[in-house]
Amino acid sequence: MDQSELPPGQRLQRGWPVTHYGPVPKFKPERWEFRVFGATADGDKHCWNHEEFSALPFSTVVADLHCVTKFSMLGAEWGGVLARTLTELAPPAPDVTHVMVWAEYGYSANLRVEDFVAERTVFATHKAGDLLTAEHGFPLRLVVPHLYAWKGPKWVRGVEYMTADRRGFWEERGYHNLGDPWREQRYSYQEEPGEGPEL
Numbered sequence: 001m002d003q004s005e006l007p008p009g010q011r012l013q014r015g016w017p018v019t020h021y022g023p024v025p026k027f028k029p030e031r032w033e034f035r036v037f038g039a040t041a042d043g044d045k046h047c048w049n050h051e052e053f054s055a056l057p058f059s060t061v062v063a064d065l066h067c068v069t070k071f072s073m074l075g076a077e078w079g080g081v082l083a084r085t086l087t088e089l090a091p092p093a094p095d096v097t098h099v100m101v102w103a104e105y106g107y108s109a110n111l112r113v114e115d116f117v118a119e120r121t122v123f124a125t126h127k128a129g130d131l132l133t134a135e136h137g138f139p140l141r142l143v144v145p146h147l148y149a150w151k152g153p154k155w156v157r158g159v160e161y162m163t164a165d166r167r168g169f170w171e172e173r174g175y176h177n178l179g180d181p182w183r184e185q186r187y188s189y190q191e192e193p194g195e196g197p198e199l
Contacts, residue, residue, distance in 0.1 A: 006072050007181035015069035024134050025104040025155050033140065034156035036090040038100075046090035050139065054125070056081045056089070061120045063145030066181040078143050079126035084117045092161040100160040100168060101142055102153070103153040108168040110177070111144065111151060116159075120145050121155060148179040148186070165197050 006012060029050045037045040059082045064155070065073045092099075092113065101109045101115045115121065122141045125132060132138040137154030144152045150170050170178050176185040177196025185191075188199060 006074075006183045007066055010066055010070055010072040010181065011065075011071050016164050021054050022105055022107070027130070027134065027139055027141075033157070034140070035171045036086060036160065036161070037199050038161035039093040039096050039163050040117070040161055041091040053140075055109055056102060057085055059085070059122065059141070061122045061145070062130060063122075063143065064132050065143065065145065066147075067147050068150055068175065068186050069079040070146045072181075078124040079144075080122045080124040080128065080140070082119075083123060083142070084119070085119040085160065086123070087117055093163070095163045096161045097181050098162045098165045100166060101153055101156055101158060102158045106158060106169075107153055107155075109142075110162075110166055110168040111147075112165075112178070115144060115151075118146060126136060129140075146180070146182075148176075148181050151174060151179045167199070171196065 015059050032050040034048045034053050035045055035079060036047075040046065045167055046127055058079060061078045061082075062075055063078060096113055099111050099112060101111065121142070121144050124137070124141050125139060129134070137156075140156045141154040142152035142156050165177070167177060171188070174188050176190055178191075188196065
């Protein structure tokens with residue numbers, strides 16, 4: 001992908017607007033836990049506290065962020081734990097097809113497993129070398145560069161492996177189940193047969 005190109009209907013954003021639903025959660029490191037659960041290969045739930053998660057292999061990804069509200073940030077540097085690293089540490093069962101990414105306040109976003117393990121999908125703790133601010137998702141947000149940004153929740157707390165698709169928070173409220181900005185998949189009424197569960 002040419003980083004200088006914008007998906008259809010998007011405009012270049014110089015800054016980084018704050019967009020989210022609901023209040024900014026207060027981070028309490030002693031209570032924070034990241035869980036991988038559902039259809040894991042070993043049938044167990046895998047958990048990391050904040051100190052343990054912070055010690056996982058750190059990677060840097062240069063990638064765009066495309067918001068469904070029509071702004072795009074190009075070439076941002078994200079630092080954190082690659083999603084595929086988590087699938088190596090906590091492998092999914094062979095029949096897993098989708099994941100649900102869970103965040104504070106019960107917020108969720110569903111992804112096809114191939115989108116989740118894409119090489120630049122990252123659980124970001126940093127942007128441009130600095131820790132994320134609370135408004136932008138500290139301590140952890142998911143970045144899925146090839147999909148609209150709502151597919152990457154802020155304040156992530158866990159991943160559920162699923163053997164069938166299920167709609168997440170915005171997908172239940174009229175947003176497209178897949179969310180590809182290059183195909184301008186913004187709304188559920190645009191879905192083709194097979195692109196999502198029944199609403």
